[in-house]
Amino acid sequence: MTRFLRTRPYAFALVLAVILLIANIVAQPAFGNPSNWPETLAIFAPFAIAAIASTPAIMSGGGGIDISIGPLMTVIDMVIVADLLPHGLGSPWIVVPFCLVAGAAVGAINGTLVTVLRFQPVVATLCMNFILTGLATQIEGSVTPQGSTWWTNDLSSSFGAIPGGLISIAAVLLIWFGLSRTAYLRNLYATGGDDAAAFSAGVDVTRVRILAYTIGGLFAGIGGLALMAVLKEGEASDATMYTLVALAAVALGGTAFTGKRGSLIGTLFGAACMYLITNVLSTANVPDTWSDAVYGGLLLIAVIISAGLANATQVRTA
Amino acid sequence: MTTITAARQLASRHLVADLQRRFPLLQVAALVVLYLVGVVTVPGWTTHSTLMSMLIMAALLGIAGAGQTIVVLGGGIDFSVGAFITAGGVFITVLTSVDHWPAWAAIVFSLAVAVAGGALNGVTSFRFRIEPLVVTLGVGALLDGVLTGWVGGAVNGTPPAWTNSAVSVTTSTFGIPLPPIVSIWIVLAVIAGIVLARTRAGRSLYLNGTNPVAARRALVRTGWTWTAGFIVSAVLATFAGILLAGEGGGNLGAGDPYLFQALTAVIVGGTMFGGRGDYWRTVLGALILTVVTYLLEAHNYSTGVQEMVYGLLIMIVVALYGRERKIRDRV
Numbered sequence: 263m264t265r266f267l268r269t270r271p272y273a274f275a276l277v278l279a280v281i282l283l284i285a286n287i288v289a290q291p292a293f294g295n296p297s298n299w300p301e302t303l304a305i306f307a308p309f310a311i312a313a314i315a316s317t318p319a320i321m322s323g324g325g326g327i328d329i330s331i332g333p334l335m336t337v338i339d340m341v342i343v344a345d346l347l348p349h350g351l352g353s354p355w356i357v358v359p360f361c362l363v364a365g366a367a368v369g370a371i372n373g374t375l376v377t378v379l380r381f382q383p384v385v386a387t388l389c390m391n392f393i394l395t396g397l398a399t400q401i402e403g404s405v406t407p408q409g410s411t412w413w414t415n416d417l418s419s420s421f422g423a424i425p426g427g428l429i430s431i432a433a434v435l436l437i438w439f440g441l442s443r444t445a446y447l448r449n450l451y452a453t454g455g456d457d458a459a460a461f462s463a464g465v466d467v468t469r470v471r472i473l474a475y476t477i478g479g480l481f482a483g484i485g486g487l488a489l490m491a492v493l494k495e496g497e498a499s500d501a502t503m504y505t506l507v508a509l510a511a512v513a514l515g516g517t518a519f520t521g522k523r524g525s526l527i528g529t530l531f532g533a534a535c536m537y538l539i540t541n542v543l544s545t546a547n548v549p550d551t552w553s554d555a556v557y558g559g560l561l562l563i564a565v566i567i568s569a570g571l572a573n574a575t576q577v578r579t580a
Numbered sequence: 581m582t583t584i585t586a587a588r589q590l591a592s593r594h595l596v597a598d599l600q601r602r603f604p605l606l607q608v609a610a611l612v613v614l615y616l617v618g619v620v621t622v623p624g625w626t627t628h629s630t631l632m633s634m635l636i637m638a639a640l641l642g643i644a645g646a647g648q649t650i651v652v653l654g655g656g657i658d659f660s661v662g663a664f665i666t667a668g669g670v671f672i673t674v675l676t677s678v679d680h681w682p683a684w685a686a687i688v689f690s691l692a693v694a695v696a697g698g699a700l701n702g703v704t705s706f707r708f709r710i711e712p713l714v715v716t717l718g719v720g721a722l723l724d725g726v727l728t729g730w731v732g733g734a735v736n737g738t739p740p741a742w743t744n745s746a747v748s749v750t751t752s753t754f755g756i757p758l759p760p761i762v763s764i765w766i767v768l769a770v771i772a773g774i775v776l777a778r779t780r781a782g783r784s785l786y787l788n789g790t791n792p793v794a795a796r797r798a799l800v801r802t803g804w805t806w807t808a809g810f811i812v813s814a815v816l817a818t819f820a821g822i823l824l825a826g827e828g829g830g831n832l833g834a835g836d837p838y839l840f841q842a843l844t845a846v847i848v849g850g851t852m853f854g855g856r857g858d859y860w861r862t863v864l865g866a867l868i869l870t871v872v873t874y875l876l877e878a879h880n881y882s883t884g885v886q887e888m889v890y891g892l893l894i895m896i897v898v899a900l901y902g903r904e905r906k907i908r909d910r911v
Contacts, residue, residue, distance in 0.1 A: 325853070327713070375895070380906065384657065385847055385898050388840065389891040396887030502836070506659070510717055519711035551733045555725030562718035569710040 271516030272528030303427030311485030323454035323521025332504030338486025369479015373472035454521030647813025660720035665835025668821020677737035698814030702807030743826030789855035
């Protein structure tokens with residue numbers, strides 16, 4: 263068992279997610295009822311995608327991190343609700359490409375700042391965090407903009423039999439699966455493991471890293487759409503919360519912040535754990551005011567165990 | 581001929597870079613220029629009360645950023661600063677006004693919590709080799725949650741009167757015409773400057789930040805140094821929170837905006853991860869940030885624009901003096 267947990271960085275999050283899922287169903291039998299799944303998945307989707315979008319930058323190593331994912335999703339949500347929908351531009355043929363292009367563009371700028379201009383990743387994405395939060399606040403104005411349209415309503419419930427939340431998560435995973443068929447993912451792991459060695463072996467480290475941030479931004483674009491579908495309004499103040507929760511989910515999913523190991527699927531399980539913890543706390547008999555404390559404590563313990571397991575297999579260098 | 585000119589240009593460029601490394605030249609220049617812009621464009625910029633309120637804001641930012649500076653120099657990062665600032669404000673407000681503790685007891689209790697929380701940050705990240713960003717995120721979430729549970733969802737009570745006078749523009753410290761918080765900040769800056777540059781503890785911190793393996797070989801007690809950095813960070817953040825109580829703090833979530841603001845002060849000042857920088861630079865960073873904020877407010881820019889300017893400001897500043905080495909130079 264311990265060996266199983268140690269050799270697979272995502273295993274701890276997977277086991278924990280299954281336990282929490284059972285706990286949720288025991289605490290609230292309706293949770294297991296398929297008719298509630300579309301709603302659950304719609305709420306889970308922006309949260310899971312925020313975490314997944316944070317992963318490629320971290321995997322690219324060299325202290326890589328993207329703390330502008332939350333604000334990026336918020337800005338995209340805001341632009342759809344406040345600018346596109348009121349001007350009759352709510353067709354999916356306009357909104358979806360906008361989300362993808364805007365997300366990828368911001369990610370590419372982050373990647374360029376980190377690699378070409380050689381900024382520290384935390385610093386570069388902190389700048390972007392400020393700029394995007396400012397932009398979201400500026401667009402929001404004094405009245406919280408609201409809006410939705412037929413297909414975004416479906417995205418927050420279901421398209422026929424398929425839950426909308428499942429579609430946005432699947433879109434992200436499919437893009438990643440497509441990349442895993444190319445050499446890109448291996449180059450990303452090589453770069454994250456030891457950038458100097460990867461560079462010496464002929465990997466174009468700069469390009470690999472710019473792409474990692476761009477992919478993160480692209481995912482955040484999809485996440486922004488999922489966020490808009492479920493919120494139906496633009497709220498600038500939520501941005502930081504999404505960033506921090508996403509990073510915790512990445513850590514819980516067994517991705518090392520040094521870039522040496524990690525996986526997207528682990529992050530998905532990590533995000534599932536955090537969502538299920540919140541959910542079980544709100545249904546179990548924990549007093550409302552103390553649920554944050556229990557959440558914080560569980561998060562800390564889970565992250566320590568997960569990172570501890572991941573580190574136990576690493577060769578100690580010093 | 582052209583090669584000689586090129587060589588001269590290169591040499592002079594290196595001269596500026598060398599100077600910049602030893603002394604925060606660009607930061608001082610930026611501060612002076614920004615201040616002069618204020619003098620020219622904003623009426624009433626040089627009055628005593630404007631000056632004092634700027635210093636008060638800079639002092640809050642500077643005290644909150646002092647701990648972050650130390651952690652960053654040691655090679656870590658502290659994302660629990662916001663939670664500790666909140667804790668300081670909430671403890672001083674609730675313990676004195678609801679539970680009727682004397683002020684000194686409330687302060688001692690807050691700082692004791694800070695020592696425990698900082699030690700939890702440091703020991704956990706060092707012992708289990710977990711990224712400090714993740715650990716401090718978790719400890720911050722735990723502390724925020726415990727505070728919410730303890731006060732039952734919302735703070736009832738008012739901060740003690742002396743926290744208001746500590747951050748009031750009209751007060752003075754023992755006859756010196758400066759608000760107490762500014763005097764405290766000056767003392768803190770002098771102590772931090774001396775400790776970082778002249779003591780064994782300070783030098784250990786720099787060495788640990790630059791290269792932890794080399795530091796251990798040089799008999800630096802890396803675990804102690806690392807943990808002490810986080811304890812100092814938590815204590816100073818809590819202290820800033822206590823002072824902030826008089827400035828609209830003392831509520832749940834009051835410290836949250838200060839996490840990124842204090843980090844910005846550190847970065848704009850020119851302290852970079854792993855042993856480059858000092859506290860004087862953070863002092864300059866806090867002053868620059870304050871002057872920029874006041875300038876934007878005086879010209880009626882909205883908070884959205886202010887944040888965008890913050891972002892661009894850090895970008896420009898870091899492009900000028902905070903960049904990493906090229907990968908082909910590290911092979």
